[in-house]
Amino acid sequence: MTELSIQNGDPRKVWARLGDVPAALYLLVILFVGLSVASPYFLTQANLINIVLQASVVLIISLGMTLIIITEGIDLSLGPVLSFAGVVFGAALVAGWSFPVAMIAGIVAAMLIGGLNGYLIAYHDLQPFIVTLGTFGLAMSFAMSISGGESISGLPSGVQWFNDGHILGLPFPIWATAALFLLTHILLKHTRFGRYVYAIGGNRKALQLAGVRVNLWQTSIYVYAAALAGFASFIMTARTNAAHPTVGMGLEFDAIAAAVLGGASFSGGKGTLFGAAAGALAVATLRNGLNLMNVAAEWQSAAVGVVIIAAVAGDAIRGRT
Amino acid sequence: MTNPSVPLIELRGATKKYGGVKAIDNVNFTVYPGEVHALCGDNAAGKSTLIKCLAGAVKRDTGDILINGKSVQIQSPRDAKRHGIETVYQDLALADNLNVAANLFLGREVMRSGFARIFINHGFMEDEAATVLKRLKIRLPSVRQKVHNMSGGQRQCVAIARAVYFNAQLIILDEPTAALGVKETEMVFDLVREMRDQGHTVIMISHNLNHVFDLCDRVTVMKTGVRAGTLKVREATQDDVVKLIMAGGRDFDQSRDALHSAPDLAGCA
Numbered sequence: 314m315t316e317l318s319i320q321n322g323d324p325r326k327v328w329a330r331l332g333d334v335p336a337a338l339y340l341l342v343i344l345f346v347g348l349s350v351a352s353p354y355f356l357t358q359a360n361l362i363n364i365v366l367q368a369s370v371v372l373i374i375s376l377g378m379t380l381i382i383i384t385e386g387i388d389l390s391l392g393p394v395l396s397f398a399g400v401v402f403g404a405a406l407v408a409g410w411s412f413p414v415a416m417i418a419g420i421v422a423a424m425l426i427g428g429l430n431g432y433l434i435a436y437h438d439l440q441p442f443i444v445t446l447g448t449f450g451l452a453m454s455f456a457m458s459i460s461g462g463e464s465i466s467g468l469p470s471g472v473q474w475f476n477d478g479h480i481l482g483l484p485f486p487i488w489a490t491a492a493l494f495l496l497t498h499i500l501l502k503h504t505r506f507g508r509y510v511y512a513i514g515g516n517r518k519a520l521q522l523a524g525v526r527v528n529l530w531q532t533s534i535y536v537y538a539a540a541l542a543g544f545a546s547f548i549m550t551a552r553t554n555a556a557h558p559t560v561g562m563g564l565e566f567d568a569i570a571a572a573v574l575g576g577a578s579f580s581g582g583k584g585t586l587f588g589a590a591a592g593a594l595a596v597a598t599l600r601n602g603l604n605l606m607n608v609a610a611e612w613q614s615a616a617v618g619v620v621i622i623a624a625v626a627g628d629a630i631r632g633r634t
Numbered sequence: 635m636t637n638p639s640v641p642l643i644e645l646r647g648a649t650k651k652y653g654g655v656k657a658i659d660n661v662n663f664t665v666y667p668g669e670v671h672a673l674c675g676d677n678a679a680g681k682s683t684l685i686k687c688l689a690g691a692v693k694r695d696t697g698d699i700l701i702n703g704k705s706v707q708i709q710s711p712r713d714a715k716r717h718g719i720e721t722v723y724q725d726l727a728l729a730d731n732l733n734v735a736a737n738l739f740l741g742r743e744v745m746r747s748g749f750a751r752i753f754i755n756h757g758f759m760e761d762e763a764a765t766v767l768k769r770l771k772i773r774l775p776s777v778r779q780k781v782h783n784m785s786g787g788q789r790q791c792v793a794i795a796r797a798v799y800f801n802a803q804l805i806i807l808d809e810p811t812a813a814l815g816v817k818e819t820e821m822v823f824d825l826v827r828e829m830r831d832q833g834h835t836v837i838m839i840s841h842n843l844n845h846v847f848d849l850c851d852r853v854t855v856m857k858t859g860v861r862a863g864t865l866k867v868r869e870a871t872q873d874d875v876v877k878l879i880m881a882g883g884r885d886f887d888q889s890r891d892a893l894h895s896a897p898d899l900a901g902c903a
Contacts, residue, residue, distance in 0.1 A: 503753045505743055508732075512740060515729030522691065522723065523741030524712040582731040 335576030336624035377538025385581025395561035399546035403556025427539025431532030475551035648697030720797030787818030
């Protein structure tokens with residue numbers, strides 16, 4: 314019987330291994346070294362905590378986005394879903410609902426949109442890009458109509474704890490982000506849910522022929538991603554102590570950027586949560602660095618855009634060799 | 635205990651239409667326990683539709699399926715699996731981005747026990763995968779290796795091992811060597827030989843008559859949606875089969891009595 318073993322010393326293999334390290338990690342290292350030298354303020358505890366705080370909301374959304382991208386999908390609606398969940402949460406609190414009930418209401422609102430996304434994509438085989446473009450508008454209109462287009466303020470003071478609260482010296486958003494990262498990691502690596510996330514991206518048909526209810530699992534992935542965005546909306550609401558119907562604007566793109574910097578591929582089957590987290594942190598670090606370097610705010614988006622394109626181009630070149 | 639004179643699986647009068655075209659038309663097809671049964675025929679002869687009916691991947695319009703003489707309902711891949719029919723498709727079998735063990739257990743993940751039963755039992759599945767590969771004499775670097783990095787022959791062997799592991803009564807191979815080189819093909823056929831020696835029942839679509847005559851007990855030839863005939867390989871020549879493929883035949887079935895002479899049965903009579 315033939316055996317085709319892979320030689321360990323093969324230089325192409327080593328090069329391929331390097332290619333497995335996501336661009337986000339290289340970027341983070343470069344930024345850390347560069348900014349440590351350039352600014353005495355960068356490596357202070359306060360600044361580092363600030364970076365993680367800035368990254369937290371995008372990081373939480375990018376976890377769900379990564380799962381979806383692994384399945385060869387995309388979810389453009391997660392930004393408006395966050396707005397919608399936040400507005401429901403805020404309106405519920407103003408209406409006098411208790412905290413837990415208002416939180417559940419916000420997350421359920423998000424999950425409904427996620428369920429609609431998943432249902433249309435999985436059961437009706439519609440393109441994720443188109444479906445979530447549609448629900449993008451839907452969620453945005455829901456948020457607008459519930460809030461009357463205005464910020465919902467006058468929230469109970471307890472809300473701020475989601476942003477300012479400290480546990481063991483670290484702010485709540487950092488704990489929440491870490492906990493959701495861990496939860497998603499365990500789901501992805503140690504449950505059927507995660508196994509099928511990868512299998513849907515790797516070979517959906519094979520999974521179907523293996524007798525798995527693929528449509529149901531695929532739908533649940535969109536529901537989970539929406540629930541994460543719903544949770545992130547509490548942190549976002551706490552930041553300004555008000556629920557604003559457009560607060561999630563553009564967050565879906567930051568989350569996609571984080572996932573892609575982290576090595577997720579739009580052709581499906583590939584992506585890691587560590588990569589996405591590194592991607593979200595890299596973007597936040599880059600923005601932080603540009604602030605420290607006094608780069609004008611209007612050019613920061615351009616810098617982030619250039620870095621994303623450069624990173625993906627780098628990946629493509631390494632992938633080709 | 636299966637009785638070798640009762641067909642393991644029997645398809646009676648199966649018809650499947652796509653639009654106005656009959657992909658298979660009133661086909662009878664019988665497989666006995668322990669045989670390796672080849673399915674031959676030109677393109678569009680109906681071979682794939684036939685096995686897809688058995689695998690539940692296609693809903694036939696008419697016809698019955700009997701397993702061990704009893705009528706069964708097979709309307710979906712889940713149904714087929716429940717009845718012990720495992721199918722290895724040409725190119726749809728594996729998720730490239732998962733490792734060998736994960737592919738072997740795809741859709742049938744083994745979970746931990748007790749409170750931890752929502753978690754996948756990686757260790758158990760890896761051990762079991764290594765065991766079944768060893769039993770089938772399939773040699774792979776590691777069950778943790780992603781399928782993506784493996785050769786075509788290795789991948790096909792993993793796909794087949796998956797069917798074997800779950801104690802399939804019947805294993806259907808859809809052109810298992812279609813895209814493989816000579817060496818790789820040999821690797822897959824070694825595996826089929828090993829399966830035959832271990833008493834598995836196999837249906838194999840093949841275009842290569844040398845392989846059919848080397849490996850199989852009987853061969854069924856399809857021609858434009860109908861069965862041209864079923865031959866015992868030991869009593870036929872390659873020319874006989876070629877004639878059936880080219881010219882068709884009158885839907886005959888050489889039964890299996892002489893195939894595996896069964897001395898213990900003679901004593902019973």
